Amino acid sequence: MAGQFIIECCGEVISFEEVKKRSQAYESHDLKDVYIISVDGNDFIDSTRKGSFARFINHSCSPNCETSKWIVSGETRVGIFAKQDISVGMELTYEYNFEWYYWGANVRCLCGAANCSLFLGAKCRRFREYNHVWEDGDDRYIVVDLPVYDSTDDESTPVISGTSGGNEHTKILNDGEGSTFKLEPTNSATKKSQRKPKLKALLQADVTNTSDDKDEDMEEGEAT
Numbered sequence: 001m002a003g004q005f006i007i008e009c010c011g012e013v014i015s016f017e018e019v020k021k022r023s024q025a026y027e028s029h030d031l032k033d034v035y036i037i038s039v040d041g042n043d044f045i046d047s048t049r050k051g052s053f054a055r056f057i058n059h060s061c062s063p064n065c066e067t068s069k070w071i072v073s074g075e076t077r078v079g080i081f082a083k084q085d086i087s088v089g090m091e092l093t094y095e096y097n098f099e100w101y102y103w104g105a106n107v108r109c110l111c112g113a114a115n116c117s118l119f120l121g122a123k124c125r126r127f128r129e130y131n132h133v134w135e136d137g138d139d140r141y142i143v144v145d146l147p148v149y150d151s152t153d154d155e156s157t158p159v160i161s162g163t164s165g166g167n168e169h170t171k172i173l174n175d176g177e178g179s180t181f182k183l184e185p186t187n188s189a190t191k192k193s194q195r196k197p198k199l200k201a202l203l204q205a206d207v208t209n210t211s212d213d214k215d216e217d218m219e220e221g222e223a224t
């Protein structure tokens with residue numbers, strides 16, 4: 001049912017400084033998936049090593065769920081809520097609003113939506129600045145020669161530091177732009193000089209709906 005609470009995003013609550021350290025560590029372990037959500041730019045939820053099942057929800061450009069921040073007993077919590085009626089067996093998805101803090105391999109979006117942006121984070125400013133060339137008098141982008149990571153290439157789940165079921169993350173930030181655009185693969189000679197891929201993007205909860213002082217129990221307990 002639309003508006004229904006589904007699950008809380010739980011994990012380790014960490015600072016941006018810690019996000020940077022962990023992102024580098026995850027990168028060094030060749031962990032490609034991102035499991036870090038920005039709560040407010042200061043606090044981040046990292047569910048790479050521990051967290052709720054929300055960590056397994058994939059992104060879609062046409063999602064059936066959305067994230068929402070709630071203040072519960074003075075503490076900011078992030079929940080996943082249904083945007084529409086969802087039938088049993090349907091995959092849950094939400095819009096990641098990926099943002100890039102560092103340049104890295106681009107992740108091809110596999111959501112399959114008609115309005116798909118083709119790459120995770122394709123709407124954010126840094127992605128566009130790095131990957132696209134503006135055409136004169138045109139507001140479209142041209143995708144240049146990009147390293148692409150396809151998450152379906154991963155056959156096994158990485159293990160981090162002796163923990164089981166480890167996953168990877170890096171970071172994010174919302175773009176706040178939300179413009180629609182078209183991407184055109186090309187081998188254009190206008191390609192920018194290739195920068196060495198370092199870290200990748202982070203993902204942030206869509207925090208458009210903050211509900212204050214709701215003493216709602218979101219069932220999953222406190223973030224660890």
Ligand SMILES: C[S@@+](CC[C@H](N)C(=O)[O-])C[C@H]1O[C@@H](n2cnc3c(N)ncnc32)[C@H](O)[C@@H]1O
Pocket residue numbers: 032033034035055056057058059060107108109110111151167
């Ligand atoms: C929070 S995890 C989602 C769960 C992850 N797919 C898993 O199996 O553990 C986020 C990562 O999943 C992958 N992912 C999520 N949505 C995707 C999409 N629409 N297209 C491609 N990869 C996606 C990306 O690698 C992303 O960094």
